[in-house]
Amino acid sequence: MTLELTIKKRLHYFDMDLSLSCADGRMVVLVGPSGGGKTTLVRMLAGLSTPDEGRIAFHGETWFDSTRGINVTPQKRRIGYVFQEYTLFPHLNLYDNAAFAAVEKKEVDDLLALFGIGHLRRRKPHLVSGGERQRCALCQALARRPRLLLLDEPFSALDVATRRGLREELKALKMKLDFPILYVTHDIGEALFLADEILPIVDGRIDRGWMQRTIAREPIAGNQARATREPRLALAY
């Protein structure tokens, strides 16, 4: 597998203890209730948070190994990370934001066009909509030519219609990407729509029964799941 992780970390309310792996071109969706450790897990992959023990390996390269004292810095992992909100640099326009860490400057215009924000390239982030900002954040992450893409609830601050549109764009984009993608959401419908594999995380552990229990208990989540018309929904029941 391209990405392999086994970690333990003591947190305030629970201990995290989990393993996951992801192959190139696949999207693993981490789903579960808020405060369950999904973001912490993604931050560990980015090098922004340090596990107490365990190992993270990527393409045979060790990013973290507690027994050998290895912890590669975020700068050297070369990942793309799209946060929930507020991470575009406010003093730069959308073009300069997207080009901030670009490997090839000439790719930036193509990316902006691909996400339909080419005409906004001279606008500052506070002068465009939330959806346009998140599109730009995706351009910024992709222009770095990442080896791994981490998306932490990238669309959850947006209105329902924008979120749905971006979700579909992302699904189409995924076909063209040949590296692993990890996507965090608390929305079961979103998880079913996007995922190649779903990992429910509750209180720092993988809990495969969480989706079924939640859909059975909460009709709204069940409706959302049904609305996606995904064949895998059958598995969820």
Next chain:
Amino acid sequence: MDYLSLYVTLKLALATTIILLIVAAPIAYALAYLRFPGKSLFEALIYLPIALPPTVMGFYLIIVMGPHGALGRAWGALTGGSLLFTFLGIAVASVLYSIPFAVQPMKSAFLKIDPRLLENASVLGLSRPAAFIRVILPNSATGIIAAAILVFLHSIGAFGVLLMVGGSVPGVTKVASIAVYEAVEAMDYRTAGLMSLCFIPISYAFLLLANRLNGDTKHDA
């Protein structure tokens, strides 16, 4: 009217402001973002000039910058000259006297930057110094301008520390505040009054500007 001393005052305030903008930025960064042993001791030392009587500070500067002090000796060995009673000497004194007014607003501006921006910068591959230049500085403009204004005004107002270190050499170390003092001593109230009047509009205008900038910062947040 002593135009020469007004000129020395403006020259000194400008020199102090430029030097402090460069020197205080890394200090403010270290205080805002780095962890190092003795940090709280160092921070208190930076703010000490606010709490000390200017004459006390001036006294210690005379000791350090005088012919037997470490700084004075090094300077003498290097150039053969003296630091006391020179423009360079009062510039050093003025920089140390105003350093808290440069560090404090810059530090609070740096701390106001959303930590997520800095995390994003590091994920995007920026080293800490690169993130300081490309992310922190450009997003701290109001704090840096506020620091510049405060330092400029505070150096215009300096008196005791400059008199101790520089004396009153016309055209060299005799600043306007010292000229006012000497005019009053000589019972020349006309000169003292005219000189004093020059301070009011300059200081008032700059303070208005500083307050306005502060207001804007709050509005943004």
